[in-house]
Amino acid sequence: MLPTSDVAPPPAGLRLIAIGASAGGVEALGTVLRALPATCRATVVVVLHLAPGRSSQLPQLYAARCALPLREAQDKEPLQGGTVYFAPPDYHLQIEPDGCFSLSQEEPVYFSRPSIDVLLETAAYAYRRAMLAIILTGASADGAAGLARVRQLGGSAWVQDPQRASCGIMPAAALKLAGADRVLDLPQMAASLALLGDGEHK
Numbered sequence: 001m002l003p004t005s006d007v008a009p010p011p012a013g014l015r016l017i018a019i020g021a022s023a024g025g026v027e028a029l030g031t032v033l034r035a036l037p038a039t040c041r042a043t044v045v046v047v048l049h050l051a052p053g054r055s056s057q058l059p060q061l062y063a064a065r066c067a068l069p070l071r072e073a074q075d076k077e078p079l080q081g082g083t084v085y086f087a088p089p090d091y092h093l094q095i096e097p098d099g100c101f102s103l104s105q106e107e108p109v110y111f112s113r114p115s116i117d118v119l120l121e122t123a124a125y126a127y128r129r130a131m132l133a134i135i136l137t138g139a140s141a142d143g144a145a146g147l148a149r150v151r152q153l154g155g156s157a158w159v160q161d162p163q164r165a166s167c168g169i170m171p172a173a174a175l176k177l178a179g180a181d182r183v184l185d186l187p188q189m190a191a192s193l194a195l196l197g198d199g200e201h202k
Contacts, residue, residue, distance in 0.1 A: 007188060009195040011156045011181075014042045015081070015130040016095075018123050020116030020146070022049040022138030024166025028186060029136070030065055033084065035190035038067035039197040042132075044084040045073070045123070047093060047116045049138070058086045075103040087114035094122040110142040120146025129154035134189070136160045138170025141177075148178035158192075161185045 010017075021029055025048050036044065050056060059070040066084060073085040073093055078100050087093035091103040093114050109115035120133050120143065133150040135143045137160060147157050159180040162168030175183065184192065 007191040007195075008182075010132055010192060013130055014132055014196070016079070016123060016127045017042050017044045017132045017134065018120055018150075019044065019046045019134045019136065020048075020120065020138070020143040020170075021046070021136035022112070022116075022140060022142065022167070022170055024137035025049070026061075028160065028166065030062065031186045031190050032134070032136070032193065033062050033066040033068075033070075035193040036066060036068055036084070037194060037197055040068060041081045042196065043079045043081050044068065045079075045087075045093070045095070045119065046084065047087045047114045047119050049112045049114070049140075049142070050089045056086060056089050059084075073101045073103070075101060077101050087119065089114075092118040094118060095126045096122070097126050099126065110140040112140065112142055116143035117146040121149045124150040124153045124155055127155065131155040132158065134158045134160075135171050135174040135180075137165035137167045139167045140170060141173035143170060144174045144177040147174045147180075151178055151181075156181045158182045158184055158189060160189065 068084050070084045072088050094102045109117050151157050157180045159174050160171045161183050162172040164185040
């Protein structure tokens, strides 16, 4: 039986929360980002599959619904705590060991660039036990291998309940390959993230 929970705080010592979403993700992300308190000190990084060639308006879309500052990640930019970053369209977003972003235009993964797998795998090496990876609704297996790497290197993994997701293919693939520390619906996930605050680094 996969682990489920109602409301429990995220793991202690978090420095990074990495979120991946695809089909149905715009709405799901709205629920998740709205739950983050202004006292959240962890960095939040989001990969949402977008069509190439389109400019991203995600920071503007969510600005009124999120208490944290939002921006599109830039190449070589150092990650800042208490900030939400979005992967820019048509670039893979990576996190380097020195705590900076890097962008690449290597081949798409599961027909997607940015790739959730690329973000999670690089973040796992940079943050290890200090990260939480979240897989939301989507229509491919992107994110499953990355989630497995996160767990292998000591990070925590939450997955949206596939039966309650707009598109359950992505969370189901993640659970099949990597498993999860918690399987949550969106209200449960939001309630748990709302417990983030000044104790994250303790």
